[in-house]
Amino acid sequence: MVIILVYVDDIILTGPNATQVVSKKKLFMDKWECCNLGECREFLCMRIEYRGGKTYLDQVPYLEKILKHFGMADAKAAQTPLPTSYKPEPFDGTAMAALRSQYQSVIGSLLYLMLGTHPDLAFAVTQMVKFTHIPLEEHLLKTRHILCYLAGTHKYTLVYDGRSDAGLYAYCDSSYGDDRSDADHRHRSTQGYYFSLANASVKWHSKMQTLISTSSTMAEYIALSDCAHDCASYSANLENPCHMSLSMLTAIE
Amino acid sequence: MLSLNVCLNCHHSTPDMLQGEHSMVMSHLDTLSKRGKVPEKTGTYTCPAPLQTPTDVENCLMQTAQCLFLIQDSRATLLRVTLVMLNQQWKGEHCGNICFQRQYLTTMNVRDWMTKDISKLSAKDQWAWHKAQFEELEALKKHNIYKLADLPPGHKAIKNCWVFDLKSDGRKKACLVAKGFSQIEGLDFDEIFSPVVQFESVHTILMLAALEKWKIEGLDVKSAFLYGTLDEELYMEQPQGFKVLGNEHKVLHLKKAIYGLKQAAHTWWHELD
Numbered sequence: 001m002v003i004i005l006v007y008v009d010d011i012i013l014t015g016p017n018a019t020q021v022v023s024k025k026k027l028f029m030d031k032w033e034c035c036n037l038g039e040c041r042e043f044l045c046m047r048i049e050y051r052g053g054k055t056y057l058d059q060v061p062y063l064e065k066i067l068k069h070f071g072m073a074d075a076k077a078a079q080t081p082l083p084t085s086y087k088p089e090p091f092d093g094t095a096m097a098a099l100r101s102q103y104q105s106v107i108g109s110l111l112y113l114m115l116g117t118h119p120d121l122a123f124a125v126t127q128m129v130k131f132t133h134i135p136l137e138e139h140l141l142k143t144r145h146i147l148c149y150l151a152g153t154h155k156y157t158l159v160y161d162g163r164s165d166a167g168l169y170a171y172c173d174s175s176y177g178d179d180r181s182d183a184d185h186r187h188r189s190t191q192g193y194y195f196s197l198a199n200a201s202v203k204w205h206s207k208m209q210t211l212i213s214t215s216s217t218m219a220e221y222i223a224l225s226d227c228a229h230d231c232a233s234y235s236a237n238l239e240n241p242c243h244m245s246l247s248m249l250t251a252i253e
Numbered sequence: 254m255l256s257l258n259v260c261l262n263c264h265h266s267t268p269d270m271l272q273g274e275h276s277m278v279m280s281h282l283d284t285l286s287k288r289g290k291v292p293e294k295t296g297t298y299t300c301p302a303p304l305q306t307p308t309d310v311e312n313c314l315m316q317t318a319q320c321l322f323l324i325q326d327s328r329a330t331l332l333r334v335t336l337v338m339l340n341q342q343w344k345g346e347h348c349g350n351i352c353f354q355r356q357y358l359t360t361m362n363v364r365d366w367m368t369k370d371i372s373k374l375s376a377k378d379q380w381a382w383h384k385a386q387f388e389e390l391e392a393l394k395k396h397n398i399y400k401l402a403d404l405p406p407g408h409k410a411i412k413n414c415w416v417f418d419l420k421s422d423g424r425k426k427a428c429l430v431a432k433g434f435s436q437i438e439g440l441d442f443d444e445i446f447s448p449v450v451q452f453e454s455v456h457t458i459l460m461l462a463a464l465e466k467w468k469i470e471g472l473d474v475k476s477a478f479l480y481g482t483l484d485e486e487l488y489m490e491q492p493q494g495f496k497v498l499g500n501e502h503k504v505l506h507l508k509k510a511i512y513g514l515k516q517a518a519h520t521w522w523h524e525l526d
Contacts, residue, residue: 003458003461005450005454005455005458006449006450006525007449007450008447008449008477008518008521009473009474009475009477009478009521010471010472010473011471011472011473011474012455012458012469012470012471012472013469013470013471013472014458014461014462014467014468014469014470015467016465016467018467018468021467021468021470022470025470025472028472028474029472032474032475032477032480033474033475033476034472034473034474034475035472035473035474035475036472037470037471037472037473038470038471039468039469039470039471040469040470040471041471042471043455043471044455046455048459048469053466054463055459055462055463057456057459115452116452158456160459160460160462160463160464161463162463162464162465162466197457197460198460198464200456200459200460200463201456202453202456202457202460203453203456203457234453238457
């Protein structure tokens with residue numbers, strides 16, 4: 001079995017049988033003109049490092065470039081991605097075009113970092129993403145706060161240490177009625193989850209709930225149900241092609 | 254005080270690249286006249302011949318001295334006078350007097366892509382970029398991308414432009430890009446869906462590899478989009494500055510996708526499949 005990941009022209013091949021992987025790679029190289037990168041060190045601007053039997057995944061070079069680009073390379077580190085109990089207020093007017101394009105460019109970079117290697121940004125970025133079409137100066141300032149946080153934590157990496165004793169753990173939580181970005185000013189709740197498999201972060205997510213809950217318990221249950229759905233589909237996706245059976249499946253609220 | 258002449262050339266003689274500016278000027282003038290605030294000396298100027306290249310625009314500028322575009326600033330109070338010429342902009346602010354200053358736009362892109370007007374560079378630099386252009390054309394020829402043909406009636410040729418990139422190691426790369434935005438859905442392209450790997454799959458596979466001590470191999474397909482075979486019958490104009498002598502009126506019949514086409518990613522995915 002060979003597992004192949006393709007992102008347009010970036011390809012990763014891996015599998016249990018090294019000779020099989022190499023022969024598959026050869027097939028690719030015969031059919032299309034390819035650049036052989038050997039052992040994969042970079043994929044989609046994410047740096048992959050192997051040290052002492054562990055795999056490290058980070059976006060440090062990209063992040064440093066971004067911080068420099070937005071002039072935040074020497075920023076004072078912030079402790080949290082967003083100020084505590086900050087609730088962004090929506091804005092109804094028309095936004096300035098210059099501000100909007102600047103905001104979109106920051107948000108785009110932050111989204112990529114969040115999806116790539118920064119589960120810690122999931123909440124902060126999804127909060128700020130909602131204002132991409134009509135940002136305020138205030139919102140831009142808060143994205144700078146996220147950049148300050150990144151300036152302090154830019155050396156953080158995801159570690160895949162190959163510890164097999166831990167199964168799939170899913171952590172989820174929700175707030176209750178804190179989100180006012182809705183067009184009808186209804187109070188919605190925010191939910192988030194984080195999956196860890198074999199002691200490694202594999203999936204994370206944060207979003208506004210589509211249902212309106214009438215109690216914090218209801219909000220929590222909606223979050224838990226969504227989390228369980230994704231857990232089920234995730235483990236099914238894993239089991240089918242990889243023949244991995246997940247005996248330990250723990251959901252923690 | 255400089256008199257304010259506004260370039261009001263007819264529609265057909267506005268160069269393509271200035272169409273947007275042109276319509277903005279028109280609508281702005283319309284608003285101004287409704288408010289009774291038409292600039293005192295609004296001269297009308299019609300260009301003798303269609304403006305096609307930056308040189309034409311420049312010549313036109315030389316002749317009329319004040320061939321200007323008026324557009325409104327985002328602050329609404331300030332008038333900006335602009336003439337966009339590929340990568341350059343003449344910019345001035347209208348506050349009683351019109352001053353203009355020549356300014357070069359800088360691209361903020363992280364990867365530093367640029368559409369350069371290489372005719373403004375020194376002969377040596379120009380030659381280096383031309384060499385890059387030749388290399389790109391060679392690559393296209395090698396992949397058997399297109400064939401010279403007459404444009405059949407009922408078809409429209411897609412325009413193209415050159416994009417220049419300075420790689421981090423100093424190599425110069427020119428890329429011929431089709432202007433895919435002029436393609437019409439249903440006629441020039443159909444399906445443009447092209448799936449890519451999800452981040453969670455990447456994380457999961459890296460986790461698996463670490464767990465099972467698998468080796469991870471990387472590959473990078475060179476000019477991937479040039480492998481996708483096109484289903485649609487597409488025609489593209491000959492690349493700017495590289496027309497085949499004696500066959501200038503002919504167009505290129507595209508057999509494979511090139512960068513910039515709407516379906517480029519889709520055809521590559523199809524090929525891979």
